[in-house]
Amino acid sequence: GLAPRAHRKPHGPVVPMRDPIDMTGKVAIVTGGGRGVGRGITTRLLEAGAEVVICGRNEPESLPSADGRTAVFITADVREPEQIDRVIELATGRFGRLDLLVNNAGGAPPADAATASPRFSEAILRLNLIAPLVFAQKANAWMQTQEGGGCILNISSVSAVRPSPGTAAYGAAKAGLLSLTTSLAVEWAPKVRVNAIVAGLIRTEQASLHYGN
Numbered sequence: 001g002l003a004p005r006a007h008r009k010p011h012g013p014v015v016p017m018r019d020p021i022d023m024t025g026k027v028a029i030v031t032g033g034g035r036g037v038g039r040g041i042t043t044r045l046l047e048a049g050a051e052v053v054i055c056g057r058n059e060p061e062s063l064p065s066a067d068g069r070t071a072v073f074i075t076a077d078v079r080e081p082e083q084i085d086r087v088i089e090l091a092t093g094r095f096g097r098l099d100l101l102v103n104n105a106g107g108a109p110p111a112d113a114a115t116a117s118p119r120f121s122e123a124i125l126r127l128n129l130i131a132p133l134v135f136a137q138k139a140n141a142w143m144q145t146q147e148g149g150g151c152i153l154n155i156s157s158v159s160a161v162r163p164s165p166g167t168a169a170y171g172a173a174k175a176g177l178l179s180l181t182t183s184l185a186v187e188w189a190p191k192v193r194v195n196a197i198v199a200g201l202i203r204t205e206q207a208s209l210h211y212g213n
Contacts, residue, residue: 024049027095032105034060053091078131101139103132104155108170121169128173149191156196
């Protein structure tokens with residue numbers, strides 16, 4: 001029979017486990033990557049070896065960093081197509097490629113659906129649905145031309161798949177983002193993969209402000 005596990009001789013040197021998410025040599029853009037969920041995603045990508053460009057309307061007090069790499073920040077409002085172009089140009093100009101786009105920027109203040117103005121609802125849809133679509137279009141145009149293609153990851157929400165009282169337009173936009181994801185995945189395959197994450201409650205500074213402890 002076999003010797004007890006504690007007395008078995010090892011068959012070779014112990015090899016440290018390789019990070020299953022190895023992004024060495026890859027380039028990513030994370031919208032809204034300076035705080036909250038986006039900051040967590042950015043930090044994890046840096047830990048995995050990626051170069052990361054982040055954007056937002058305001059520069060964070062500190063930039064995400066890990067393993068000797070720091071995210072590159074550019075001021076941009078993702079609701080403005082020409083500002084999206086600037087983000088793409090920075091990433092590809094500095095690093096020569098674009099492997100991953102994370103459409104993370106989004107959100108909505110609470111509003112009563114019965115009295116929300118058309119202008120307010122349109123602004124919510126622009127940020128949470130139209131902006132990810134335009135950013136995805138521009139990223140796809142680059143990814144389709146490079147070896148290895150690329151990946152687009154849309155951050156959706158449980159508000160897309162259950163009632164969202166107080167943030168009805170936001171929930172509708174996130175539901176639209178799920179539909180958009182499946183359509184783009186079919187249209188842009190096999191060179192570019194498009195996926196969505198239906199996120200629930202995540203511990204961030206905004207969650208603490210909204211929900212308390």
